[in-house]
Amino acid sequence: MTAEKYLEMAIAAPLHKIIAEHPICRDFFMNLRLTNIDFNLPLMQALDNIAEDDISEFGLDKGMILREFCQFLETFGKVASDDAAIRSLTIIGGHGKSGEAEIEQWTASVGEIISIVGPTGAGKSRLLADIECLADGDTPTGRRIHIDGKEISDERRFDMEGKLVAQLSQNMNFVMDLTVKEFLGMHASSRLTRDAENTIVKCFECANELAGEKFLLDTKVTQLSGGQSRALMIADTAYMSSSPVVLIDEIENAGIDRRQAIQILAQKEKIVFISTHDPLLALSADKRIVIKNGGISRIIETSAEEKGCLGAIEKLDATLYRLRTCLRHGQEISMDTVKGEEQQ
Amino acid sequence: MKLITFAGPPSSGKTSVIIKLIEAMNVEVKEIGVVKFDCLTSFDNLRYEEVGVRVETGFSGKLCPDHFFVSNIEAAVEWGIKSGFKILVSESAGLCNRCSPYIQGILSVCVIDNLSGVNTPRKIGPMLKMADIVVVTKGDIVSQAEREVFAFNIKQVNTAARIIFVNGITGQGAPLLAKHLQGAREITGLRDMKLRFTTPAAVCSYCTGEMRIGAEYQMGTMKRMEFKSR
Structure with missing residues (x-):
């Protein structure tokens, strides 16, 4: 109009x-x-x-x-449109902390999950930050980010107003005192979503599926456990956020189904970058970026062999989860608890 | 010299944003000056001095901070030009949300933080509504949903504003803000320029020192609340 x-x-x-x-x-x-x-x-x-x-x-x-x-x-007046939709994101390499060149350039496409690995302090968060601000050679790494194979003009960068990228990290909290339902309703109405009721329900169900312990629509968001909060944030980002790129900084140990969580995001036509030390998450990704001394040193495509290891890693993960649950419930740990699933 | 006016509620991160902005601007620190308008006390001058930026601080004391701003900003600009600054930044803390120390034709920035609650943008008046650029801080500690709703609510009251997310601790977003501010116009003085919004009207007996409560002590511009009986 x-x-x-x-x-x-x-x-x-x-x-x-x-x-x-x-x-x-x-x-x-x-x-x-x-x-x-x-x-x-x-x-x-x-x-x-x-x-x-x-x-x-x-x-x-x-x-x-x-x-x-x-x-x-x-x-x-206009209904939420997908004008922020993109097909790919390209990183044009800059340099590491000692000035050495990194990879020349590399492109991620919609629906891909990319993990970022490297020692603490190597520069994983810096890479996420470069993507978030759509670096234009103006950050310490000298990297540039292109969208759909093209340079981004300053004008477009201003226009996007941060809508290209959604972020999730361990440090994020809900600060308002609303129920889950009110919270999702508020987000839906800001997106001018036509079918708000339906989206809220889908989002809620998805969050509950990801979280180990269930919560209700009228639970206050501030009363959710760490895992439940993370699950709700992920489901909300998947179903309600318009941003086509999702950056995740360390979500391990949150007591949620991490693998499924990032799959849900990727299915929603998003490009997912996840900085992690968690083998399960790192290998669930399609590719992983290895950071060394501030620069991208290589990009590894997750091999069939690695994918094949996921089952075994999941078992180890389940064992740790079981031990945590036992401790939480005041039980004592024996070699049987460590080994056996039949104990449960 | 370029003048840029910053306003925002107390503790929203104005000083941190300005310091990160100065780092991102690619000019020598001695070419930048800051004039800080505050109410009673301020420690921000120490933070500016720490990074080598010259700062002058003025306290409005018992006066309305907006009235104080408009009666001193011209002299601040003269000080800036005499000091040889290329850029002068004015920073004022808006206390009543009605504050809008913005001048027509002078680039204005409002700084508000995500922690203040998602509906806060809808409650802040001219300070937000009249700004050219709205900087949102503390986005790194709230959920994506809250960030999005917050930005949406800013758009509700200021449809034309450019919203920029800046992290006052890491400086994330500051380079983009710096690019935006490059377009600020050069001035040689402020004589005859106009404010964007009237300052709070307040010429009543309390302005002149009256302390007693009661209708007979009240004179001048007054506004009374209406209390309905059931």
Whole structure:
């Protein structure tokens, strides 16, 4: 819809009709403390009973409210579109900490999971940071990031406003006091999702599947355990975030099904980068980037043999998980608990 | 000289962002000056001095910080030009959310942080609404969903704003902000320029030192609440 069409609508249509079509418009009036106007009238008529003084506190007059309402409609009128969708991301190599060159360039495509491995302090987080800010030779590594094989103009970089990349790390918390349902509902409405109810349910089910211990829709997000929080964040990123690139910094030991978690993200047409020391995660990825002394030293495609080891690694992982559970429940550990699954 | 005005709620990370910005700007520190407008006390001058940036601090004390800003910013610009700065940054802490120390034609930045709650952008007035660029800090410790909703709520009140996420500790995002600020215009003074928004009106008996409570002591610009009986 064009700007003129929105203006026409704002002048002629009763407000309740506009709100029925674009529920987010309710916020516009709440933001200006205009909650008591008659929503059966078109905007200008509805404003007739409002004192100029009340509006002037916001630095506005009635004409400006009309203009701002049109801008609001234009900004949020369109349904969540996938204009952020991309097909590939290319890293043009820079240099390591001592100035030595790294790989020339390398491209990741949508649906791929790439793990990043290397000793602590080697520069794994730096690589994630370079991707996040769409480095343009302006970071300490001199790397450049291209999207869909093309350089990104400054203009486009500004336009994206950080929407290209979603991030997940151990340090992230929920800071607001909402239930899981309210939380997901709030995120869905900010995405202007048409089928919000359905998306919320899908997201909730997925999070519960990933988390070891179950939680409810009316559990407060601040009361979720570490594992449950991580599971909800992953499901939310998969189902609700528009960002086509996901960067994960260390999610191990969170008590969730890590392998399944990253598969879900990849299935949602995203490129997933995961910095990890966890063999299960590293080998579940399609490829892994090895970082040495600040630079990318090689990129290894996970071989069939490595994939074949996953079963055995999963068993080891299950053993550790079982031992943790035993300890949690106050049991004592014996060689039998270490060896046997029949103990469970 | 270029002037850039920064505003934002207390502890949102203004000073950290400005320091990271200076590092990312690729100019010599002696070519940059900061004027800090604060209310009662500030320790930020130490942080600027630590990185070698010249800073002048002014305290509004019992005055409205916005009134204080507008009556001193011209002299601040003169100081900046005399000191040979290429860039002068003004930093002011907005306390009442109505603060908007922004001048028409002068690049303005509002700094708010993710920890302040997702609905906060909708409650901050002109300080956010009138800014050209909105810098969001502390995004590294909240969930992706909260970051996205926060940005969405900023757009609700300032549809034209450019939103940039900056990490005040690592400096992540600062180079992008620096690129944005390159477009700030050169000025030789502020005479006859205008604020973007009126400062809070306050000429009442309490402004002039009245302390007693009661209608008979109240004169000048007053606004009364309405309490409805059931």
